[in-house]
Amino acid sequence: MSTLYDPAVRDYGYQRIDNYPIVVPNGTTVRETNFSQEAPGTEGIIEGDDLTFEFCNMTNLVIDPAWTLVSTNTLQIRTDGDDVYRVYPDGHEELISGVPS
C-alpha cells in the first residue's frame, strides 16, 4: 500500500495518512508540506528520486541524504503524555515541554 503525492494536499502526517510511503514523482519540488511522524527515526515515509523539499516538516523522519532540503524541519521529538523530549543524534534526550531553567 502507498499514497500518491498530490501537490494540493499539504498534510501527510501520521494522524492523517494510513498508507505509506508517499510516492513523489521523481524530480519534484515539494513546498510547505507536513510529513511528521510520531516516533523518532521513522523510515520509509517518502519514495522518489531527485526530490527537493522547501519549508516542509519532516519531524521524526530518517532523512535520505539524496534529498535536497531547504528550510525544512528535521528535528527528532518523543512525546510521553504531556511531556515532550528532544532526541539528539547521539541518543540522549532533553525534556523541552516545561519552562526551561
Place this chain on the structure above:
Amino acid sequence: MTAYFVDPSVGNDADDGLDNTGLTLATTTWTASSLTLTQAGAFAAYTYAAGDMIAITGGTGATTGLYQIASKIDANSITLVATTTVPGAQNGATLSGSDLATGDIASSSGPFLTIEQGDTILSAYDTLWMKASATYAYAGTFMVNWGTADNVLEGYTTTPGDGGRVLFDGTVNANTYGFYSLSRSTLVNVIINGTAYGYYPAVAGGCLRNCVVKGFSATGWQGTSDKCIVEDCEFSTSSGAGIRSGWGSVVRRNYFHDLGTGSVASSYRTTFVDNIFDTCTIGIDRVTQEQVCIVGCTFYNCSTAGIQGSNSQFLIEDNIFANCGYGLDNDGTSDYVTQGANSIRGNHWFSNTTDIGSSSTGSWLTPYGENPSTTPGNTSGDPLFTDAPNGDFSLGAGSPAAGIAFEFVSTEVSSGSTTYQDRGAVQQESGGGGLHVNMPLTGGMT
C-alpha cells in the same frame, strides 16, 4: 518609548540602533521652509531608499527623535517627510527653522545587527523594528531569548509599520525554541519556521499578532502562562498543536490549518473568536477546563472533531461545523446536563459524521434533556463557502449561515429591524452581517 532598529544585512551591534540609515550627521543646517538637512558631502555615499529613517539625537534646540526621509537631493542635502505615518516618528513639518542649530547636530549611527543587541539596549515599552532584509537565524537552543519586559518586536519590509513579515528560520541551526520570552513582550509581523516550539512565553501577558508559525514539531504557541493574546496569525504544517492556550487568554481571527490539533485549550477562561480551523485532526482539543468561550469560529474538515472535550460552563455559539467527524465531541463519561451552565446554541451544522455526540459515554444534553444541535436557533445546510479548499471561508450568496447569528450588528430604531452577523469566522462584505474579518492569509517572505 524609544524606537530601535535591527537590520540583519547592514546593521552593526556597535551602532546605537536608533534609525535604519546611520548617517551620523555632525555639522548640519536645517531649512524649515524646504524641510532640508544640509551638510557638505554628508550624503555622497548615501543611496536613498523608501522607508529610510533618520534619528536626530542632539543639537541646540533640536527636537530630537525619529524622522522619515523623503528624498535625497544631492551629495549635500536630504529632505524629510512633512507628515509621516510611521509609528513613533515625528513630522518634519513640525520642526521650525530655529529647532536645529548649525554645527552641533548629531544623528544615529545606524541599526543593530542582531536581536540580542536589541535585548541588551532596549528598556521597557521600547519598540524594536526588525527589517526583512535577510533571514534571521541564530545558533543555540533558543533562536531568540528575550529578557527585557514590555517591548514590541515588529517586522517590516520597507517602512516601519508596513506590515511586512520577517523570517526567523529555525532550520538553519536546528533550534529547539524560536522566540522564548522571559517577560511580557509582543511579537508582530514575524514568520517562525521549523523549530520544536515557535513562540514560548514563559510569563503572563505575551502577545502574538499577524505572525505565521509553521513547520514546528511540538507547538506553535506554547502559552503555558496566563493572559496572552494571539490574533491575526496563521499556524500550519505540523502534526503538533497550533497553540496551547493559557488561563484567560484571547485567541481571535487566526487561521489554523493542516495541523494535528488547532488549539489545545489547556486552561480555563480562554476565549476563541473568529478563528478558522481547517484540516486539523481536532480543531480545539481537550476542552477540559471550565469557562471556555468559543464563538464565531469555522471548523472545516476536522477529521476527528471540531471541538473535543468535556466540562461545564462552556459558551459555544455562532460557529460553523462542516465536514468534520464529530462537530462537538464529549470524550468524557459525564452527561454535562448535570454539571449545568453550558450554553451550546445557535451553531451551524453541515455534513459532519455526527454533529454533537460522545466518543465515550458522556453527552451534551441541555438542562431540558435536548440535543443542543437540534434545539431552536441552530441552522444547517451547505454554508456555501467561497473556496474552502483554498482557504476562503467567506459565505457565498444565499448561505443559510449568513445574517442569522445571535450577535447583531445594529438595530434600526425607526423600524425596529435588526441586522445580525453571520455564523462562522468570516463575515460577508454585504448581506446579513456587513462586517468583515481580515484573515492573515497573505504576505511575508515565503
